[in-house]
Amino acid sequence: MILAMLVLLQLCVSVASSTKDKHRFLEFDVDYFWNWSSFDDYVQFLAALACVVGILTALLRGSYVFVEGLGLAALMTEALLAAPQFWSNYQSKSTAGMSVSMVLLWLTGDVFKTIYFIAKHTPLQFWLCGFMQVSLDLAILAQVAMYKKGGTSA
Numbered sequence: 001m002i003l004a005m006l007v008l009l010q011l012c013v014s015v016a017s018s019t020k021d022k023h024r025f026l027e028f029d030v031d032y033f034w035n036w037s038s039f040d041d042y043v044q045f046l047a048a049l050a051c052v053v054g055i056l057t058a059l060l061r062g063s064y065v066f067v068e069g070l071g072l073a074a075l076m077t078e079a080l081l082a083a084p085q086f087w088s089n090y091q092s093k094s095t096a097g098m099s100v101s102m103v104l105l106w107l108t109g110d111v112f113k114t115i116y117f118i119a120k121h122t123p124l125q126f127w128l129c130g131f132m133q134v135s136l137d138l139a140i141l142a143q144v145a146m147y148k149k150g151g152t153s154a
Contacts, residue, residue, distance in 0.1 A: 014039070090143070
């Protein structure tokens with residue numbers, strides 16, 4: 001899965017890099033975070049992140065607070081995957097080009113996952129993140145309905 005994401009990232013960077021100013025990860029310019037011009041910059045960042053998290057995990061693996069915090073950060077990252085789509089729709093006041101069936105599939109999967117978490121009595125953070133995912137999916141579907149009235153929905 002990581003390899004597939006890296007291949008897609010490389011494709012996106014190669015398409016986008018020809019049309020924008022050149023920015024590098026090692027410039028440490030916060031205004032261009034995750035908007036670098038070269039695939040190498042993304043690989044450098046991911047390698048640095050993996051090293052930092054790996055070292056912290058090795059040093060703090062006995063800390064309950066760290067382990068739970070790391071787990072919660074991972075869950076929140078997954079729970080907020082739809083947030084950029086929601087924000088983009090909000091800024092453009094449009095859902096043009098977005099697949100409603102894709103969002104319905106997200107919603108279906110997130111509902112079943114949340115029901116599974118509840119049925120298996122998983123820790124509360126799983127339930128909360130599941131509800132957050134379902135809420136974001138519903139918010140995006142609400143955007144489709146709202147922006148459709150303005151004639152800008154897909």
